[in-house]
Amino acid sequence: MSNRVPTTDVLLRATLDYLDQELLPTLEGYHRFQTRVCINVLRTVQREFALSDAADAAEHARLADLLGHPGEGVDPNPALNAELAEAIASGRLALDAPGLVEHLRRTLADSLAIDNPRWIAGEAN
Template structure:
């Protein structure tokens, strides 16, 4: 699929800048709150566009290393869960713990990166 110019992340950043710098100072109450929610949504979408592809590939690589074969992320994740339930991968396995920790950090990097600095 052809990419738009400027890129989607740049367009989202421009929309956020307008909402925060120009529109929000003119608003109060409900509309100011709803604009803040919209800014948060746009920032989340921007971060997902910027980060998700690399995160998905890193997740797939971690899963392949743990499970010993290639596949799609979703199928590998289901298999990992099945192996944990069956007891063939221990819940305290260091590779599993590192995978879960990194997966959570990746999700937070998109959804609320402020939580990563706490």
């Protein structure tokens, strides 16, 4: 992480505050809708910055445990996920394998915490 001042989080928060609290109330129709979309995108980016490194590391640890190896490369998770899917589809890994359901639940929860945390809180229908 760099020593930039202000930080990315501070910049995002300031932008979101301006868009949501100052600009949005002055708009209507198409531009209000598009600004709301931009606010939602920026909130997702903000959560991605805050949560993705820890979620990716935890997912990697679970995948390595399930598959018995850590994978290769800078970002091994996509390949490990493909391997896990193939192992399940071929029957090499049983659906009741220890840790599998918990891994899938945790990975989904971590992803939703970034993409739409209201789903985790039970607010989305």
